[in-house]
Amino acid sequence: MSTETSPPPSLPGLPGTPLMPSWRSPSGRGLRFCLILIGVFILGAWGLHALGGWTGALFLITPACILLIGVFVHLRHLLARRPILRLDPAGIAGAQGPLLPWQRIARIDYTGLPYAAWLEITMTVPPGEPDPRAAWTWRRRSQRRIALSALDQTLHMPVLHAALRQHQQAAPEHARALDAAHEREQQASDAFHTHLDTLSSRPWAMIGMMGLCVLAWLAGVLAGMDPMTPTPDSLYGAGGNATSAVQAGESWRLLTAMFLHGGAVHLALNMYALWGAGRLLTRWVGNRGFLLVYLASGLAGGALSLHFAAQLHVSVGASGAVFGVAGAVSAILLRSGGRYPIAQRSQLITSMAIFIGYSLFYGFTNSGIDNAAHLGGLVAGVLLGLLMAGHPDAATSARQRLTREALGALLCLVAVPVLVHTAAPAARDLAHFTANLHEIDAVRQSTHQQLQQIEARRMREAGHAPGSTGWLDEEAKALQTMLTVLRSESGRLAALPWGSDDPVGHYAQAEIxxxxxxxxxxxxxLEAMRIARSGAPPSAELAARRKAVQASVQQARDALNRRAAEIGLVKRTP
Known part of the structure; x- marks a missing residue:
């Protein structure tokens, strides 16, 4: 029994076939994805704002605004009322641009990404004529693109095959050369990836670095460090980077700081980024080359941070090393030419550019981010990637690779000490600074514990109905005890030896x-309870005083938060 299948709604390859925008296209899928992400980011930002203000919410609002650009681009493609593509015996043309005659086309390639697709048309260049690159796109004049992003995904391959058939009929010599070139490229690509697998079957170096980061976080948690928001003094004590400490002879902090993180979220984000870029880099340069890029970039980022963020703050995180790995991957891809499949190469370069660009943009527009470590690691990674970007084939011997790695290590051994020794004297002694913060934290914890004990005792001993005289007496007794604790602990803070220009002292004064x-x-x-116990009605004066005191508490809390932001010590990456 045979069955017949109906043809697709359009017949690519026939003259006059209309190929119109479709919501089942990559642009349609990209639009839906952008709208879903925007909704998720807005809900997350609303939740973060409700919990802790705008600081965390901005982290999600920023990418939501960036995604609006994607919504505009995809909508523009989908709402266009003109055909996306025109195929006829004379040539091929896109929605914009002139008709390209088949006789002048040298090759046709297809690139399909998750939310974009296009035909890459290479025109023949007559002998002796120049083929300059465009200033904005960096493509040569002979390279033309016809966008297929708004075309139904199921029609992409039929369109490609129809274009190749038309090209073969109109320019058979060019078509035969194109078929041979495609076959050679596919064979070279298969051999290339097979050889990459033999260079490094397991990325043990990357897994080892990730394991050390996780172990450092676990060790800190077991030692009493807050798993989500560790205090600056605890990170400094664990080996965080600081200009004052390095200039005092503790250069080892440049190494230890790249394995410490400012909480579980900070760690997870860095490890996620490292997992994607690290596997690619390991396939190109092997485990030994990965270790060189990771450690050299982390050290370079930490050394550059001594000139900027680490002057005033404790700097922690693997972000400098991660940026170095991403930079090395980008440099290698840019130098790989035709050795890496063009579709995968374009997608990877785009992914690296988005990661690097967004991270730097977020760092420059938000406080608490050590962009110096980002840039230092990125520059080091790009330079090492350019140095180690030779084609990893049999012609590149192990000795040649070792020579390149040794040269890269030598450059790191020269650059890092130069950056360390040229840093200006530290603007803040972070050993003294974090010790003072530790004193404040001890007082705050003591106050919190005592108030919790008072509250627990009050709940445990409650034996009267709310509003009764006995209940008022119990509440007044508990509040009086809290009052005594607050006064005593404020006296402890006031007795600490703060300097007149000590920012931690200013924070302590705001706490007081x-x-x-x-x-x-x-x-x-307490006064309201005394009035209630006497049976007298509450006065308007008491209500006004209560309202004024509530406003005063809010103002004091806002001032305390501002002082806390001013001395925010931990510099990290999102």
């Missing part, structure tokens, strides 16, 4: 002011 405001609020509540 906040506690004084809380003390006043408790005093007002």
């Amino acid at each position: 002011a906040h506690r004084h405001a809380l003390t006043e609020q408790i005093e007002v509540e």
Whole structure:
């Protein structure tokens, strides 16, 4: 029994066939993806704003705004009312641009990415004529693109085959040469990837570096470090990078800092980025080459940070090394030419560019990001990638690769000490700075524990109905105890030896002011309880005072948050 299948709605290859935009195209899929992501980012930003203000919300609002550009681009393609492509015996033409005669076409290639696709048309260049590159696209004048992003995905291959048939009929000599070239490229690509697999079957170096980062985080948590937001003094004590410490002889911090992270989210983001770029780099340069790029980039990023962020803050994270790995991959791809499949090469370069560009943009527009470490690692990685970007075939002997790696290591051994010794004297002694913060943290923890104990005892001993005289007495007793604790702990803070221009001292003063405001609020509540116990109605004066005290507490809390932001020590990457 035989069955007949109906032809597709359009017949590519026949003259006059209309090929119109479709929502089942890569652009349609990209538009849906962008809208979903924008919705997720907006919901996440709303949740973060409700929990902790705009600082975290901006991290999600920024990519949502960037995605709006993608929505505009995809909508522009989908809403166009003109045909995407025209095929006829004379030539081929896109939605924009002139008709390209078959006789002048040397080759036709197809590139399909998740949310974009196009035909790459290479025109013949008469002998003696120049073939310059365009300033904006960097493509040669003989290279033309016909976008297929808005065309139904199921028609892409029929369109390609129809174009190749028309080309073969109109220019058989060019078509035969094109078929032979495609076959040679496919054979070379298969052999190339097979050889890459033999160079490094397992990325043990990358897994080892990721394991050290995770172990460092686990060790910190087991030692009492906060798993999500470790304090600056704990990261400094664990080996975070700081100009004052390195200039005091603790150069080892340049190495240890690249394995420390400012919390589980910071660690996860860096490891995710490293997993994608690290496997690619290992396939090109092997495990030994990966180790060189990772460590050299991390050291270079830390050394450059001594001139900027580490002057005032503790700097931690593997981001300098990760940027170096991404930079090396980008440099190798750009130098690979035709040795890497063009579709995969374009997709990888785009992915690396988006990662690097967004991370730098976010770092320059938000506080708490050590962009110096990013840039230092990126530059080191690009230079090492250019140095090690030789074709990894049999002609590139192990001795040649070792020579390139040795030269890269030598450059690192020269550049890092130069960056370290040319850094200006530290603007802040972070050993003293973090010690002062530790004192404040100890007082805050003591206050918090005592207040929790008072609250637990109050709940445990509650034996009267709310609003009764006995209940008012119990509440007043608990509030009076809290008042005593706040006054005592504020006295401890005030007794600490702060300098007149010490930023931590300013933070401590804001903490004291906040506690004084809380003390006043408790005093007002005690007065309200005394009035309630006497049976008198609450006065308008008391209500006004309560409202004023609440505003004072909010102002003191805002001032405390501003001081906390001013001394935000931990510099990390998103």
